[in-house]
Amino acid sequence: MVVGGPHVPAMESIPASAELSRFPRGSDLFVGRSDELDRLDAAVAGSGRAVVVAVHGLGGVGKSTLSARFVRLHADRYRLVWWITADSASAIDSGLADLATTLAPQTANLPSDQRTELAVRWLATHDGWLLVLDNLTTPAHAEELLERVRTGTIVITSRQASGWRGVKAIQLDVLSPSEAMELLSRVVRTEWPDADLPDVDRLCEELGWLPLAVEQAGAYLAQTRITPTAYLDLLRRYPARMFTTTVEGGDAQRTMARVWHITLDRLADTPSVGRLLRRLAWYAPEAIPRRLIITSAREPEPDVLEALGRLAAYNMITLDTHTIAVHRLVQAVTRTPDRPPPPTGGHHPRPRHHRCPPLPRPLPGRA
Ligand SMILES: Nc1ncnc2c1ncn2[C@@H]1O[C@H](COP(=O)(O)OP(=O)(O)OP(=O)(O)O)[C@@H](O)[C@H]1O
Ligand SMILES: [Mg+2]
Incomplete structure (x- = not known):
């Protein structure tokens, strides 16, 4: 895209100003997370080159809240902090366009795509800033920006566990x-x-x-x-x-x-995913033996493995070599008849007990 003309400022010469920063004030009831804040702090402590950190985890686990806390604690380290709710490609573009207008109010009447371009140009020609891309749906949405911007610090929050090439990833678990x-x-x-x-x-x-x-x-x-x-x-x-x-x-x-609705919708193109999740919902949440799930499935093993991989990529389950863990609320919501429609049709028996009966323990070494 060509950016130029009399109304277009030279972004590289516009200085950063902390007064222009925009970020949420964070939760007043914030609890705990001191280890996680330290991990995030260590991850962003870069060498002056671009640092990109992705905080990922199950929906509702507190990724955005942790990042907001981090920003609130450390905003004074940066020359400018900019927070974008990045749940779609267009939301990222419009968050960047707002950044351009904030830095250079005279750009307000330019088309949005031109302002987005100017913001990227500003980011690429300055350092000492922190950009948060909150609730990113997929790493692909940040790819172009990360390719073009090689300075500053970017913190991403996302439910997606995989696909973070060249990005430091921090998995966020539930509270203690x-x-x-x-x-x-x-x-x-x-x-x-x-x-x-x-x-x-x-x-x-x-x-x-x-x-x-x-x-x-x-x-x-x-x-x-x-x-x-x-x-x-x-x-x-x-x-x-x-x-x-x-x-x-x-x-x-x-x-x-509703909170995992979007995730389930995104998984809907792999039909075995819904079936698998519904089966996993009836086991005790921790240490479900993989062998048992694979051997008792109706689908061939590659289909089960693909479905497991996709659920793990969205932080809906945690995979180990021998076992699978599912958050007990993901299970409870999946078992509940009025939950959002599953990726594929199917019958949901009503649970007789809210708590699942534990599975018999796998034989040692045979899980
Ligand atoms: N450490 C915390 N202290 C207090 N409240 C918290 C904490 N972590 C999360 N919460 C609360 O839990 C709720 C969910 O947190 P948050 O929105 O940060 O989750 P998320 O992981 O970003 O979810 P999503 O994947 O849907 O974006 C929020 O309303 C937030 O206020
Ligand atoms: Mg969030």
Whole structure:
């Protein structure tokens, strides 16, 4: 594209200014994550050349929140911080176009694609900046930008575990049990300061220590003035309802049932993926023997392996040489009849017990 003309500023001569930075203020109820913040800190500590770090993990595990925290803590190290909600190629372009207008207000009337180009040119000719590409759907959406920009620091958050060539990847896991309990208590006590929280540990365990679920459960407890014990009972009796409920003012797109919708849609082109996930949903969440899954599948082994690989690439499962782990809420939502439509049709039996009966242990060395 040709960028030029009387209204087009020379981007390389526009200085960075921290006052122009734009990033979210982050969660006021932020808990824990000191190790993860240290890991992110170590990863961005580059040698002055471009540093690109991808924080990846299951939907709702706290990637965006961690990155926002990091930015808030360390913004003063950078000459400019720019945060883009990067969930589509066009969202990235428009976030970059906004950067150009912020740096050079006289570009406001230029076409958006031209402003995007000017922002890339600015990034490529300056250093000392931090750019966050939040909620990136696929590494491919950042490829062109990463090819053209060889300075500065880029932090990416994405659900995608693989495909990060030349990028330092940090996998983010769920909260520790104590962090999850702390989050739940903080969320509840913001609105209900003298709440009594019996069974808070059991509830957090049932929610698999996933921050999104813990936060939503806390908001529900506060709004309805019920105890964690009563919430556990509701989860057992009405799982579908509880996974689709939002509290007043909550985001209906961020309920547990919906949050993995996009991921499942993206996986829909591999038909065996839906079938496999539905089968995995009925095992105990940890240490599911791979052999058992492969030998008992209707599909040939290469199809099962492909499906496993794709689920792992989207952080929906964790693969080991001998075992598979699935987050227990991914299982619960997959087992629940009112969950989002699966990638392929099929029957979903209603669980008789909310908790899965554990599998018999594999023979040592035979998993
Ligand atoms: N360390 C934390 N302390 C407090 N709240 C947290 C923490 N981590 C996550 N949360 C809360 O959990 C919810 C989910 O977090 P977040 O949006 O960061 O997840 P994500 O991994 O970016 O999800 P997605 O893949 O859908 O983008 C948020 O509402 C956030 O406030
Ligand atoms: Mg996010």
